[in-house]
Amino acid sequence: MSAHWLAVSVPIAASIWIALICALLALAGAFYLIRMVVRCSPGNEKMRRVAGAIEEGAKAYLNRQLLSVSIIAVIIFFLLGFTRDFFTAFGFVIGATCSMAAGYIGMRVAVISNSRVAQVAASSKEGAARISFNGGAVTGLLVVGLGLLSVGIFFLLGEQFFGREKAISSLVGLGLGASLISVFARLGGGIYTKAADVGADLVGKLESHWEEDDPRNPATIADNVGDNVGDCAGMAADVFETYAISIIGTILVGFLTLTETPQAVIYPFLLAGISVLSAIVGIYYVNKRHADPASVLTQGVVVSSLVSAVLYLPATLILFPATFNIGGQTHTPIQVYLATLIGLAMTGVIVVITNYYTSKKFAPVKEIAQASETGHATNIIAGLAVGQRATALPVIFIVLAILLSYSAASLYGVAVAVTSMLSTAGIIISLDSFGPITDNAGGVAVMSGMPEETRQVTDSLDAIGNTTKAVTKGYAIASAGLAALVLFGSYVAELRAHFGATESSGVNSADFSLSRPEVLIGLFIGGLLPFLFSSFSMKAVGKAAGAVVREVRRQLAKKPGIVNGTEQPEYGACVDIVTKAALHEMIVPALLPVIFVVVAALLGPLVLGGLLIGTIVTGLFLAISMTSGGAAWDNAKKFIEEGNLGGKGSFAHQASVTGDTVGDPYKDTAGPAINPVIKVANILAILIIPIVFH
């Protein structure tokens, strides 16, 4: 094997360095875009003041989160160090730091973009769309750049000092670091954004009859901060984690199942490197093309995917030998390449499907809107039904993708397909962050009293942002589910390696049989996790929103001049309260996956294995139904507000507002926060194999 190793080591070494150079290119691109955004005019003094308040709130939240995360990270660092080893613990710190950095910088830039978008919107819709997109693209490039760089450098370091096997097994620590930030950002951010939103609406719209973003509402800045915290930083950390663990999972699966083909371990780096290039091409395309913003954004994703599809072919053919073995069967590079195409296709398919179920243009949203005519209850029933139905097509295509990519190259094929699907993360995250930026730009425009036309431009961009936000949620959950499946494959492979894969040890892959009670029990316990988690996180939103309501009432009682504008509300107090409440209320749900995994591990490796799959299965359905249902409710309201079925103020509109409010914690807290739960359970399971099972 060592001669073979030498023969292939040159392209292998080259591949990983090429990937790292690409990662640096992504960072360079991000900083170029930051400069571009910063150079735009931040508008007049009033706009700058509003933007400044949002910026301050965002910083306050991020700093407090950083503090909480740091404390927990130190504990986990030592736990990992003493129970496993300090190199894995070091990986954990790298993963957490890079994920946090991507979210932190990305969100700061998004916030900086707000007032600049509002300023440009006064003169050019296209220009405003471009700044919004570029502000978001910073996060996109940071996610893929820092993700690839951290995994790559950590891998090289590990290989240098401890050898390849140790380097690979320690990568899981890095994954856990990304998971920690992901849970914080998704769950804490989700609670923050909806507590602020619901709280602001409850006192603002219902009690004081103020419009959205009314500057007299003490919670309005917190509401705007929430958009960034939840949609921008939350999504970035979530996809960063999925991106990192899909690379790590592919490396693990490649290492454990393609033992004679060391290229398999390096291939995911090459894929990720290429996808950075295609993300940059996509971003360039969006900047240069002059057309309707909505279609330009879609074209950007298509262009980016096409570039990947073209470049993957030579890369795969050059890296892999003409034939190689997987589990005793001969495979060819073309089969691996097919798996990458399946992954790219999945991005497109999921985007189209999610769009169908959540866009105002199609039947499902119209169905909910029509059901609103007979009242609140029928609106809710229709929304719940649409959400449940919206799981069908994504799951069918996930099943197809598994079937095809597995038949192409076994579990490694599935892993490659997932990595390839995640390779579009750069441009997808850009689209997602577009949403909160345009939303906040609208907020800045209203609060700083800009002319009505500006608001119309930012509103039309906000509508596009709503679609991209909904669509990227579908992408995030589908990819998280698939990546978790790869991790489960790694868990099984690691377990076999750990027990020496002997029949007598009582644990081998064949033992994960559905006819064993341990596995069934695990499936049920695992299936429970997303349901319980979702219930607790919705309750957390309610409690945190209550804290906001009490604070706003307190301010209005203390300073009655706020109502007629003679006194200034203390925005900071609301920001502070919702920051504390979000971080406090997330404790119980955040502990759930840890408790579940530990309990299952104590019941044995088979129960734990069942738990992982159980969590993926019910988690996938629950997350898709909640995010799609929630977005559909949201757009059903918007559909009515456009003047359909009686328009604003009608009975149908009231019912649709109810649906929208129910949809808020559904689509922005509980639903998307299931993604990190699925992944963190699988990462933890792999990590504790050597600790718990002897």
Add this chain to the structure above:
Amino acid sequence: MSAHWLAVSVPIAASIWIALICALLALAGAFYLIRMVVRCSPGNEKMRRVAGAIEEGAKAYLNRQLLSVSIIAVIIFFLLGFTRDFFTAFGFVIGATCSMAAGYIGMRVAVISNSRVAQVAASSKEGAARISFNGGAVTGLLVVGLGLLSVGIFFLLGEQFFGREKAISSLVGLGLGASLISVFARLGGGIYTKAADVGADLVGKLESHWEEDDPRNPATIADNVGDNVGDCAGMAADVFETYAISIIGTILVGFLTLTETPQAVIYPFLLAGISVLSAIVGIYYVNKRHADPASVLTQGVVVSSLVSAVLYLPATLILFPATFNIGGQTHTPIQVYLATLIGLAMTGVIVVITNYYTSKKFAPVKEIAQASETGHATNIIAGLAVGQRATALPVIFIVLAILLSYSAASLYGVAVAVTSMLSTAGIIISLDSFGPITDNAGGVAVMSGMPEETRQVTDSLDAIGNTTKAVTKGYAIASAGLAALVLFGSYVAELRAHFGATESSGVNSADFSLSRPEVLIGLFIGGLLPFLFSSFSMKAVGKAAGAVVREVRRQLAKKPGIVNGTEQPEYGACVDIVTKAALHEMIVPALLPVIFVVVAALLGPLVLGGLLIGTIVTGLFLAISMTSGGAAWDNAKKFIEEGNLGGKGSFAHQASVTGDTVGDPYKDTAGPAINPVIKVANILAILIIPIVFH
């Protein structure tokens, strides 16, 4: 083995005849109770007219359902006959006929009881409670009596003519017959009852501001018929199916895994026979005990369970040899007896847990009521969260029950625990049917203009009925899930037997590994089934309710005198429309499990196996969260109507009405209809093994 066979054949033969005698006793008991109910006074002419209209509507629905079922049954009969064999097809007819008969007769008696309960309620609450209970007990006794009798006689016939192996494998046909009726009764009945209810409320309460059961509402009779169709006949068929398949599943598992212990095959008959006796004792106890009806009913279940627990011990010790083999390990009768105790305990545990989550007395319902104070949306969010949370304890106890009963006597232990849990079906069904009878008695009292006090008595009984209805739903879903798990065990065992359990055939139990893509794909497809089914059935309710609304509006337009009482509404027309609509709208969701099973079977036995477990896992969570959430919404409304949080007419009350309406299709259509879906998928899978896999 034949000498051994002779040695044990005497107690075996005795056991099955004892069981059949018990079954006949149940039927005798049922007819005694029918006579008792019929002999009571049906009240004055006005009451008889109202009761007659309900009776007519119920008959109309049952007859039309009988027609539809018969057509489908004939098709399935020939399909089964030609693809498998005509003895199995004959079993199918027996299962369907007995299930239908139990539901048909039980519902007729329930309807007959209505006016009699109303009449007695005028003088005695206790007397009214007793008639309601006895009316319901007819269904309970018929379910266990006909269930045991049909399985027993069919088994004896098969053994006589075709030998034991064939007799046992043909039993699955009988299970499919019960499944067919169960799907019709649960799904068709669920759509019927909620379409009538929602339709009657939409025009009655919202458009015309009539109270519940206002005789001017043309849909009011349909609404009352619906209570019987959904709660009485639907639950009876559902539990009949679970009861039958738990006996059949235990026989199958005993036959396939305890090959040297023929007693294992007969034991479930003995358990079922004993449980008939304890049901009769329980019913007798409820009739003789004078105390608060609510606590007497609970005591009845406890007494019945205790009798079973006592009698099971000698029966188990006498039937089984001192030691016997399961999968190479020695077991004792006491271990089997422990499994029966676990099953009995499960009934109690599930009843207590469901009661906690759905009763007005405890925190979850109060939480929803409090959330109603801030509006429709917060009421809905709280209800959804409670429903999701309500899955935790039942699933944890199901996991515990599997763990303990499996460790007691392997898969056979689980099967015995399920059969034992189902042995309380007789008294549980009596409690369940208590609900629609008291509800209808209230309807008769209002529509026939009886004094206010009568209504107060029926209302207080109705409140008890609401609790028993909710609690028995928890029992139905938990037992259905467990019974389906036993069927899955039978599927695996049958598959091994079919393929000769050779490694080379590529199918053995070890192959159902979670690390095989076929199994994972199956899990996802299976997990989708309950979500899609639930979505379609909620939509079906909406469509059928729309048909009711249109018919009521048509009548009010044609006969304006209905409003001031000068013209008589055509109740029959509404009954007819909702009957047709329910049977029409159930076609698509009813076909779903068949399509899913056939598609999975074409993808191979491993995909099909994965599908079965996937359906059980998500189905269990979805059904529990929907039925518990729905009942909690219902009782949160009742809690407010009792004068709490502002009482009737308050803002909180309006919000709680929204929650109650959302809960209607949740708890009475989609949620409980998931039970037969889970079971029918597993039954079908076993049936098509010899047809599809070669």
